[in-house]
Amino acid sequence: MPLLTMKQILDDAIAKNYGVGAFNINNMEQTLAIMSAADRTESPVILQASRGARKYAGPVMIYGLVQAAMKLYPKVPVALHLDHGNNFETCKQSMDDGWTSVMMDGSLMEDGKTPSTFEYNVDVTSRVVAEGHKRGITVEGEIGTLGGIEDGHGADRVKLADPDQAVEFAHKTGVDALALAFGTSHGAFKFKAKPVLAYDIVQAVNKKMPGLAIVSHGSSSVPPELVAEINKYGGKMPGAMGVPLEDIVRSIDFGVRKINIDTDLRLAATATIRKVFVETPEKFDIRDYLRPAMEAMSHVVETRMIAFRTAGKASNFTKVISLEEMAKVYAKK
Numbered sequence: 217m218p219l220l221t222m223k224q225i226l227d228d229a230i231a232k233n234y235g236v237g238a239f240n241i242n243n244m245e246q247t248l249a250i251m252s253a254a255d256r257t258e259s260p261v262i263l264q265a266s267r268g269a270r271k272y273a274g275p276v277m278i279y280g281l282v283q284a285a286m287k288l289y290p291k292v293p294v295a296l297h298l299d300h301g302n303n304f305e306t307c308k309q310s311m312d313d314g315w316t317s318v319m320m321d322g323s324l325m326e327d328g329k330t331p332s333t334f335e336y337n338v339d340v341t342s343r344v345v346a347e348g349h350k351r352g353i354t355v356e357g358e359i360g361t362l363g364g365i366e367d368g369h370g371a372d373r374v375k376l377a378d379p380d381q382a383v384e385f386a387h388k389t390g391v392d393a394l395a396l397a398f399g400t401s402h403g404a405f406k407f408k409a410k411p412v413l414a415y416d417i418v419q420a421v422n423k424k425m426p427g428l429a430i431v432s433h434g435s436s437s438v439p440p441e442l443v444a445e446i447n448k449y450g451g452k453m454p455g456a457m458g459v460p461l462e463d464i465v466r467s468i469d470f471g472v473r474k475i476n477i478d479t480d481l482r483l484a485a486t487a488t489i490r491k492v493f494v495e496t497p498e499k500f501d502i503r504d505y506l507r508p509a510m511e512a513m514s515h516v517v518e519t520r521m522i523a524f525r526t527a528g529k530a531s532n533f534t535k536v537i538s539l540e541e542m543a544k545v546y547a548k549k
């Protein structure tokens with residue numbers, strides 16, 4: 217099966233009321249962990265690479281990893297998505313590199329820190345949509361500003377999305393998916409207390425635009441048992457806290473379709489590696505700690521796929537809609 221567009225996956229999620237995890241990849245271990253979990257649970261999946269990942273492994277390596285994993289797990293429907301593109305050029309480069317979906321985060325300026333204006337966001341996102349749709353590629357935008365920093369990307373002040381402005385933004389830009397700031401946050405230290413998600417924002421946008429896929433960024437649950445494990449084996453993560461998994465699951469019923477998860481896999485890997493180092497200090501074969509780390513990450517992904525009701529949906533994708541076909545659909549609009 218070739219790469220799917222993210223739109224094809226999210227359209228099915230909209231039609232059948234489920235959520236799809238978008239998991240960040242930087243290396244082979246993460247890619248295999250996610251893909252094997254998708255295979256075991258028969259789930260479609262969104263693999264996403266940020267600018268940081270593209271810098272770390274290089275776009276050729278990331279693309280190659282995904283292609284290899286797809287050969288190993290040919291039944292898994294996969295979309296490859298750019299997470300937090302910061303300008304037109306980064307998005308266009310990812311399109312040239314074979315990504316089937318990009319995010320243009322125009323809620324922030326190119327530096328990835330300074331909140332932008334609505335007009336700037338509409339302008340830059342519209343240009344990415346025009347370029348992407350010409351090629352059949354899916355485009356995600358963002359409205360409102362999320363808290364928390366992810367790969368050096370994020371504003372220090374949070375601004376929840378205004379539903380009317382979100383709808384206006386989606387109409388003006390033509391985005392396929394829209395990240396809404398509704399109370400989630402990036403990273404492991406995002407909250408001082410249990411967060412309260414503003415489901416009403418999601419619900420209001422979904423009511424006016426039921427065909428728009430709403431995206432929840434910063435949706436790691438930061439499982440306390442993983443944080444405890446990290447701290448037990450010499451780590452230092454006091455007060456790490458995430459969004460409870462049941463709250464994220466609830467947001468699916470209000471219209472969230474794409475759920476971004478990165479931190480939880482980092483925690484699972486770090487906890488496992490620390491444990492191996494402390495309990496068996498004589499080990500130095502990298503497979504001795506990366507193999508269990510991979511298994512721990514895969515377990516996290518599997519639980520999310522089951523919770524988001526993605527499990528069992530792989531068989532919905534018997535036909536891959538090609539980029540050419542998608543481009544024709546967009547051209548008619």
Ligand SMILES: [Zn+2]
Pocket residue numbers: 300366402433434476
């Ligand atoms: Zn994000």
